[in-house]
Amino acid sequence: MTRYRLALTAGFAIAWIGAAAAAPFAYITNQASHDVSVIDLAQQRVVATIPVGRSPAGVVVSEQAGKAFVSNPDSKTVSVIDLASRRVIDTIDGGSGPVGIDAAPDGKRLYVADWYANALLVIDAATHRRIASVPVGIAPAGVAVAPDNALIYVANRDDDAIGIVDAGSLRQVATVAAGSHPFAVGLTPDGSKLFALNVLSNDVSVIDTRTRQRLATIGVGNSPYGVAFSADGRRAWVTNQHAETVSVIDVATLRVVHTVAGGAYPEGIAVAGQRVVVVSWMDDCVHLLDADSGKRLATIDTGRNPRGFGHFISAQ
Amino acid sequence: MRVSLMAVLLLATTVAWAHGPTRQKVTETVNIKAAPEAVWAKIKDYGAMQDWHPAIDKTVADKGNAVGSTRTLTLKGGGNVVEELESYSDAERKFSYRMKDPGPVPVTNYSSTISVKPGEGGGSVVEWRGAFYRKFMNNDPPPEQNDEAAVKAITGIYQLGLGNLKSLLEKK
Incomplete structure (x- = not known):
């Protein structure tokens, strides 16, 4: 009887969540089909496919701005998607080769790594006008904006260093040494630590953002490519592209506590509550993992060659 | 002449590990x-x-099937390809490797896995997959070094090898 009532209650709860336009959603860039798959993570299915520019790679959802921004390296543009209508509402000049992309948490600015120009593009997220092109290091890839909007971290991959750009002066004001070929970067939710993923040295450089010193170097699997943090900042997940695993890192001790299966060529990664979303580039899908056990709960097909390089989760 | 020299100089300035162009598979x-x-x-x-x-034509591997083993493939058409073994599993019947020197193959940062799985009726399915970038790592590649040329070359290598493997094993 009790079990029946429980099941009934659970059934109602699921139906209610479904009716209330279940959240959250994942906006996954598909580099070979030149579109974005919008995945309803509660219903575990693609609810929209949005054509964008050529070979979309980077993505950031800014709920403050009500938009998602997608970098298209092969058309050298940035597509602007309206989250409410799920349509492209504008296309912005992306310099010579836009890759990594992040938005300021206040939703006012967009920052784009311009790979071939060795620059960080600063774009007004409301008007879509370029404010500046800030010279940084060689082959800038991943970008992360501090929670207070004041600083931007960029992986200057071919310098083996992280550049720190001041949002006020629009200049690179410091660099911090990383490992070999840092590509993706991620900040803990409180902004106190930066994780730089070194693709060639197979490790993560952890940088104290206050002292700008390296706190630790954490060995992970072959070719680390994507990083995400739990909302409470206690755990980090790192995709290892060639090892086809995900390293689970305890942020307090800066140690790998688990290594779980990541699918074929895992790339972008994000945390949505109890689920971890891992993009599988080789198999054209995303895997949903349980945030506690790392167990695979579901697999959802995407477009071709999905990357999801950036903060791709949206509550709406 | 000036154009080809410029192309060589451009290539020389980019290391063989770039992500500007789009990875192909x-x-x-x-x-x-x-x-x-x-x-x-x-x-x-x-x-x-x-x-x-x-x-x-010929293969020389310095550490056999041990991870880290470097092999040099001498091609019948001329040229050498150098690869390094990244993982090897007898139990799963698969191994993965990455190219250190692509030789005449128009790719960059190539990695590959070949595996054998049980097929229907006691047979087998061999899967060979690769991930790579085109040879030209800057914007606006010449046609012989673009994405299509890279995909065509790798597809050709796979089809030729797998087709021959099938005829060798099915030959009575």
Whole structure:
């Protein structure tokens, strides 16, 4: 009887969540089909496919701005998607080769790594006008904006260093040494630590953002490519592209506590509550993992060659 | 002449590990009427690719099937390709490797996995997949070094090898 009532209650709860336009959603860039798959993570299915520019790679959802921004390296543009209508509402000049992309948490600015120009593009997220092109290091890839909007971290991959750009002066004001070929970067939710993923040295450089010193170097699997943090900042997940695993890192001790299966060529990664979303580039899908056990709960097909390089989760 | 010199200079300034262009992938599979053990036996020696791939003249591997083993493939058409073994599993019948020097193959940062799985009726399915970038790592590549040229070359290598592997194993 009790079990029946429980099941009934659970059934109602699921139906209610479904009716209330279940959240959250994942906006996954598909580099070979030149579109974005919008995945309803509660219903575990693609609810929209949005054509964008050529070979979309980077993505950031800014709920403050009500938009998602997608970098298209092969058309050298940035597509602007309206989250409410799920349509492209504008296309912005992306310099010579836009890759990594992040938005300021206040939703006012967009920052784009311009790979071939060795620059960080600063774009007004409301008007879509370029404010500046800030010279940084060689082959800038991943970008992360501090929670207070004041600083931007960029992986200057071919310098083996992280550049720190001041949002006020629009200049690179410091660099911090990383490992070999840092590509993706991620900040803990409180902004106190930066994780730089070194693709060639197979490790993560952890940088104290206050002292700008390296706190630790954490060995992970072959070719680390994507990083995400739990909302409470206690755990980090790192995709290892060639090892086809995900390293689970305890942020307090800066140690790998688990290594779980990541699918074929895992790339972008994000945390949505109890689920971890891992993009599988080789198999054209995303895997949903349980945030506690790392167990695979579901697999959802995407477009071709999905990357999801950036903060791709949206509550709406 | 000036153009080709410029191309060489541009290539020289970019290391063989770039992500500006778009990564490509190719997956080819073949069904073979032979047991997985028999098919695996034919391809499992990382240092003997000439045993099954008709484009290879000679293979020299410095550490056999141990991870980190570097092999040099001498191509029948001329040129050498150098690869390093990244993972190897007899139990799963698969191994992965990455190219250190692509030689005449128009790719950059190539990595690959070949595996044998049980197929229908006691047969096998061989899957060969690769991930790579085109040879030209800057914007606006010449046609012989663009994405299409890279995909075409790798597809050709896979189809030739898998086709020959099938005929070798199905031959009575």
